[in-house]
Amino acid sequence: MKKHPRFLSLFLFIGVFIFVIVPFVPLIFTSLSFGWRWPDVVPQAWSLRAWEYVVNDGRTWQAVGISLSIALIVTAINIALAIPAANALMRYPVRGKWLFEAIIFSPIIIPPFISVMGIHLTFLRLGLTETVLGVVLAHIAPTLPYMFRALMISYQTLSTDWEDQARMLGAGAMPRFFHVVLPHLAPGIVAGASLSVLISLSQYLITFIIGAGQVVTLPILLFPFISGGDPGVASAYSLLYAAIAILTLIVMDAALRRYYQRNKATKEQAKGVKP
Amino acid sequence: MKIYPITAFSIVALALSACSSEGASEAPNTDSLLTDDWDLIQEAAQGQEVNLYMWGGNDNINNYLDEWVAPRMKEQHGIELTRVPMNDAQDIINQLLDEKTAGKTNGSMDIVWINGENFKAAKDNGLLWGDFTGQLPNFNDYVDAEAPEISEDFGEPVEGLEAPWGKAQFVFVHDEDRHETPPRSIAELAGWVQEHPGQFTYPAPPDFTGSAFVRHVLYETTGGHEQYAQPAAEIEDLEQRLEPMWQYLNSIEPYLWREGETYPESLAKQDQLFASGEIGMTMSYDPALAASEVLKGRFPESTRTYLLDEGTLANTHFLSIPFNASDKAGALVAINELMSPAAQTAKLSPENWGDMTALDFEKLSPEDQQAMNEVDLGEATLSIEELEQNRLPELSSDYIDIIEKGWTEHVAKE
Amino acid sequence: MSDLRIIDIQKRYISAQAREENPFMLHPVRLAIREGEFFSLLGPSGCGKTTLLKLVAGLLEADGGELWVGDENLTNVPPESRRFAMVFQQSLLFPHKTIEDNVAFGLKMQKVGKQQRLKAAREMLEHVGLSGFGSRFPDELSGGQQQRVALARALVANPRVLLMDEPFSALDPGLRQEMRELLSRIQKEFRVTVLFVTHDRDEAFALSDRIAVMGEGKLQQVGSARELYERPETTTVASFLGLRNILGGVIENGHFASSDKIMEAAVHLPLSDGDYFMVIRPEAIKASENGQSGHARVRGVVQEMKYGRGIYSLIVKVRKQLLECVLTIAQAEKTAVGEPIDLFVDMKEVWFLKE
Incomplete structure (x- = not known):
């Protein structure tokens, strides 16, 4: 019986390897190869040209910074918007609830560029184009639904009894939120935030139209190379993009763990002190 | 809990109002720049930040602008030149159209890189600033303004709205080691594909290069380009005249890559097929692109380019200034500098870009001529002389529309 | 004297069209519960007893009537400021907090210093027989232990009234008996006023000083267990008491x-x-x-x-x-x-x- 889980984990490992690691291999080869032609399985000659271009271009790092800041601001706004919205929709008998949900979820179903075309003129008149703020606002449409969905599920499993209980122990609105609601929502928030960050990071069209070239994120640099047919540079950018996305997810996951471990740690300490 | 949405809303509203006030400021009237002295313009340009919106998908071109042009611009003219990467020049036009509708007067685009259809669309919609080329010393000194490839852009009169930056010419690309004698005419090509089935294809129009290939077929199978100088609407039997072209394209289809069932959707895809050796020929509207691909190791060393005996299509690409550019003086100086013999010579070099000069070689000083001649274009690139002597004029865009739509109907669907 | 006085508190159905003939979820109730008294609300499910309890707690908003403790009118005081405590059917311990932190929560809300509140929490845990469990997490405890923690948490801040909503109904019968004894002992020890909701006659009889039998959104009869059993005033009360x-x-x-x-x-x-x-x-x-x-x-x-x-x-x-x-x-x-x-x-x- 003991062999079974080991076999299973090996199987899982192979699965992860095939579906997660293998797709990166051609990207790595392409970004590092010099004249990698069929039928060579592995490039015959190597070159750092693509990486040199990507790494040495000051815009790359500027774009990384802008991409990440936009993603994080968007996510913060999403959290601030989605918590009260999910709370209201899940907890109170709102009339026409389905309509609210339909509006909030519509950006998932309607291609974002259609709505962006619409808001572009408005943003132009408001002077929001070519600004980070404008891009941030435009990114909210395609990302908010995911944050909202994650929080709705979290709220579904949070009975109001918990808050009533805290209330009866003398907790006002803010302490109730921080001691009862937030800890319960935390995993949902991290799940929603991961999606929100990833989706924001991957926006090209919206950033391009609203940012109008003045807000240069990583996809803005990357896309011309994909369409322009320079697979070397495109691969290098893609890998950099993937690395940043993965790193962000790891950092957020670690933050959640730390959040939960802070409590566990005090517990361990207390256990150690006890005679 | 109920206070949160209100707070969030008011923060957003506040931020919105803060930004909108910034956008409302009026741009100064800059039309006097079209008549001012060059010295005055240069003075006004000092310290301006000029944004150059252009396609950003080639590291060589990007590097040429970022590392060769921009530092010189800063040093010699005090201009901060920023290249803004775009995916497609069409996006520039859409952007400007929206800005025009919204009445945005202080646009960020100071220089745009366009030609052909995009120029026509921009001109028709009044998106360009004005007749400025006469102000540029380098245009006046080195450009033959009367030459058809300078005075017209795909059949559309330029009227000083855009300044020539470089020239491109269609070339066929092949691997010398695999096919020693490539077909040098459209007629020869028909025989060649039968001898080498699966070795040839072209990007499906409306891909820019694929569409250009089809125009070569048009010229050769329907009796030359001269008949298409007039507007398409004035030719009554146009459909009949185009018929031999569709017949030709359909006749070679069974011998194409994948038996013509699909076509590469872009030149990038086709180049990849050539790079991986799946097909024996590709094509390019950039005569130096093959050489630069060899330098990058993507194309084999034995890659060569060649022209058809009848000649190949050539066009000119231009730099223009949008109607709402914020730094027009800087834009003028920057465009003038990009047209300088030094910048054009550097641009010619394949390490930088390999783009042919827009200047009239005869008008250059002997030293400048020599400098240009000394540029090593790479083995894959033909000499400037050979290219110059085999140019065919481009069709105006009304024809291109008809051909691209017709191709889907007559070739792709059949 | 800090009696709990419920004066004509009432609650109507939210949707009026649902029951035109009977718009009341809870008909006006008048009750006085003495300080230190163990008072039960007994009735079948749907009789309005939990509604009354939540109205007293302030978790539901009354459509009329007043609530007093001593000479203090609590009618418009939010629940968190009434200095009541409540134990629910589920223990509702905060899963991410230790047992100690759970018990100390009420004191934390009152801004009591950390050392002091943890000391009080440990003492209270001793009272409910759980000393040494303080550093564990709720999911490491059995159902009965969790409910003891809930009781300790409710009592630690010295509430004026302890409200209990069927607190033992989710436990096994044996455990229920044990918990009743514990509650009875602690209630006497702390002299806390308890308002206890149950549908279990034996439970009400075993614990209460006085009982209010409720049915159909009304108070049917109030009295000691013996009074109710021997002299029921209505057949509803009689049959609910098993007669x-x-x-x-x-x-x-x-x-x-x-x-x-x-x-x-x-x-x-x-x-x-x-x-x-x-x-x-x-x-x-x-x-x-x-x-x-x-x-x-x-x-x-x-x-x-x-x-x-x-x-x-x-x-x-x-x-x-x-x-x-x-x-x-x-x-x-x-x-x-x-x-x-x-x-x-x-x-x-x-x-x-x-x-």
Whole structure:
């Protein structure tokens, strides 16, 4: 019986390897190869040209910074918007609830560029184009639904009894939120935030139209190379993009763990002190 | 809990109002720049930040602008030149159209890189600033303004709205080691594909290069380009005249890559097929692109380019200034500098870009001529002389529309 | 004196069209609960007892009436400021906090210093028999232990009133008994006023000083367990308290005759003539053969016999009426299911209701 889980984990490992690691291999080869032609399985000659271009271009790092800041601001706004919205929709008998949900979820179903075309003129008149703020606002449409969905599920499993209980122990609105609601929502928030960050990071069209070239994120640099047919540079950018996305997810996951471990740690300490 | 949405809303509203006030400021009237002295313009340009919106998908071109042009611009003219990467020049036009509708007067685009259809669309919609080329010393000194490839852009009169930056010419690309004698005419090509089935294809129009290939077929199978100088609407039997072209394209289809069932959707895809050796020929509207691909190791060393005996299509690409550019003086100086013999010579070099000069070689000083001649274009690139002597004029865009739509109907669907 | 006074508190249904004829979820209630009293609200589910409890807690907003503790009007005070505590059916311990932190939560909300509140929490845990569990997390405790923690957490901040909403109904019967004893002991120790909601008669009887029986959104009767059991005021109260021997009939000249003619007897109470219900507690029916004065005789057939804790409880069919009675083992051994039996009702022990 003991062999079974080991076999299973090996199987899982192979699965992860095939579906997660293998797709990166051609990207790595392409970004590092010099004249990698069929039928060579592995490039015959190597070159750092693509990486040199990507790494040495000051815009790359500027774009990384802008991409990440936009993603994080968007996510913060999403959290601030989605918590009260999910709370209201899940907890109170709102009339026409389905309509609210339909509006909030519509950006998932309607291609974002259609709505962006619409808001572009408005943003132009408001002077929001070519600004980070404008891009941030435009990114909210395609990302908010995911944050909202994650929080709705979290709220579904949070009975109001918990808050009533805290209330009866003398907790006002803010302490109730921080001691009862937030800890319960935390995993949902991290799940929603991961999606929100990833989706924001991957926006090209919206950033391009609203940012109008003045807000240069990583996809803005990357896309011309994909369409322009320079697979070397495109691969290098893609890998950099993937690395940043993965790193962000790891950092957020670690933050959640730390959040939960802070409590566990005090517990361990207390256990150690006890005679 | 109920206070949160209100707070969030008011923060957003506040931020919105803060930004909108910034956008409302009026741009100064800059039309006097079209008549001012060059010295005055240069003075006004000092310290301006000029944004150059252009396609950003080639590291060589990007590097040429970022590392060769921009530092010189800063040093010699005090201009901060920023290249803004775009995916497609069409996006520039859409952007400007929206800005025009919204009445945005202080646009960020100071220089745009366009030609052909995009120029026509921009001109028709009044998106360009004005007749400025006469102000540029380098245009006046080195450009033959009367030459058809300078005075017209795909059949559309330029009227000083855009300044020539470089020239491109269609070339066929092949691997010398695999096919020693490539077909040098459209007629020869028909025989060649039968001898080498699966070795040839072209990007499906409306891909820019694929569409250009089809125009070569048009010229050769329907009796030359001269008949298409007039507007398409004035030719009554146009459909009949185009018929031999569709017949030709359909006749070679069974011998194409994948038996013509699909076509590469872009030149990038086709180049990849050539790079991986799946097909024996590709094509390019950039005569130096093959050489630069060899330098990058993507194309084999034995890659060569060649022209058809009848000649190949050539066009000119231009730099223009949008109607709402914020730094027009800087834009003028920057465009003038990009047209300088030094910048054009550097641009010619394949390490930088390999783009042919827009200047009239005869008008250059002997030293400048020599400098240009000394540029090593790479083995894959033909000499400037050979290219110059085999140019065919481009069709105006009304024809291109008809051909691209017709191709889907007559070739792709059949 | 800090009595809890409920003055005409009421609650209506949110949607008016649902029950036009009866718009009340809870009809106006008037109650005074003495300081230190253990007071239960007893009734079947849907009778409004939990609604009343939540109105007192402030978790539901009343549509009218006032709530006072001593001379303080709490009607418009939010629940978190009423200094009440509440234990729910589920323990509702905060899963991400340790047991100690859970218990200390109320004190933390009152801004009591960390050392002090943890000390108080540990002491309270000792009271509920959980000393040493302080650094564990809720999911490491059994259901009964969790409910003890909930009790400790409710009591630690010294509440004016402890509200309990069926706190033991989710536990096993044995554990329930244990918890009742613990609660009873602690309530006396802390002299805390308790308002306890339950649908379990035995639980209410075992714990309460006074009980309010509720039904159909109304207070039916308030009194001690014995008062309610021996002198119920309505058939609803009687039947909810398990009194099933209810005979409709007429009293004429001090003489009761049941409408189904199964029994007739003289009435010992000074009652005027009219229609009445006679309520006979099972203990008031005997099987003794020696005719005793003041006893009414009925004849029936034994339909069911059940043994329980040293006595037998019988269901006897008298014509169409079923009577429940308890017999000693000796008496029960003389009869069997299907046998005829003579029963004597002690008329001094019966209770008459007029409706």
